Amino acid sequence: MDHAKPLPGYLVQRYEGWKATTFKENASWYRHLAEAGQHPRAMVISCCDSRVHVTSIFGADQGEFFIHRNIANLVPPYKPNGDYHGTSAAVEYAVTTLKVAHLIVLGHSSCGGVAGCDAMCSGAAPELESETSFVGRWMDILRPGYERVKLIEDPELRVGALEKEAVIISLENLMTFPFVKTAVEEDRLTLHGLWVNIGEGDLEAYRPEDGFYDI
Template sequence: MPFTKPLPSYLVQRYHGWKATTYDENKSWYRRLADEGQRPRAMVISCCDSRVHVTAIFGADQGEFFIHRNIANLVPPYEPDGDHHGTSAAVEYAVTALKVAHIVVLGHSNCGGVQGCMDMCTGHAPQLEEKTSFVGRWMDILRPGYEMVKDIEDPQERVRALEKRSVVTSMENLMSFPFVKDAVDAGELTLHGLWNDIGEGGLEQFDGTEFVAI
């Protein structure tokens, strides 16, 4: 593959630093994870945004979280149509194979994906309307959410409401998966919706009606 290149030197240096410190100091733990497999307590579905540092927010150790990231932390509805569904596959594996006890959907402020959905729904992003736009077709999942917030007058509050709606939409869609609903009904799985204010370091959780500060 002539298009592949060596890893940038700064990443190589960081790797060697990690190997000589964090790994070396916890070598037995890493080997145990490798030998015994993973047993994460929770699955976290978060945005791809580089500013959302899931393990840092919760102080999680290796092996504690099964993390899936995508644009705007969305979960599509249950649609076993034979097409590729990376998020749905991750949810299925977490619930049926890993038997996680919790699924956390983590949204955040200043989400580019949510802003893209807002722009698309208001006619300001025609490129996202194209059938060839992967982002646009993915953000179609949130179109119904836009209809619920479109009448909010303040633009910033409208976007923030849609960011939180993306979390609620994902939680609702999770319950359309039969194996998720069965696990929830059996008391083996709980769903949690969170929204992170990046600038302020704040965290809010959905209580079934609204988002409240933790």
């Protein structure tokens, strides 16, 4: 492999600072984590968006969360031998091996992936319809959500509603995984849907009977 380059200097400096302070001050805890393995209580499926920092939002320490990130925090439907093994594999590992007690889907405001889905489904982004578009084919998962909100005329309100549909669709798809469904029905696992407003810091949770509400 001839194309890998040295890490940028500013990242090297940040690493050295972390190693000399945070790591050094908590060396015994890091050693415990390395020797005892991971035992997270919760899995969080969140967006790749650089502005969504799950551990900061919840003040989490190393070892607390098993985190999986993808475009628009989506979970595909259960499909053995399908094309979406990355997210499905992470869910399988968290539920069957790590045996997490909580599985959280965290959506957010100003999601570029969701906006792309809205544009694609409304005919404004034909490039995403191409079979060669990885983003477009991934956002196909959210098409059922678009069908639920497409009659909202205001584009900003429609995309905002679609961001929350991304959470709901993912929760619905999680229940198509047999091992998730069994764990939920046996009260070994609870599913949670959240949406965070990046600019305001507000967090909303989802419940089926009345939708999203402020925490």
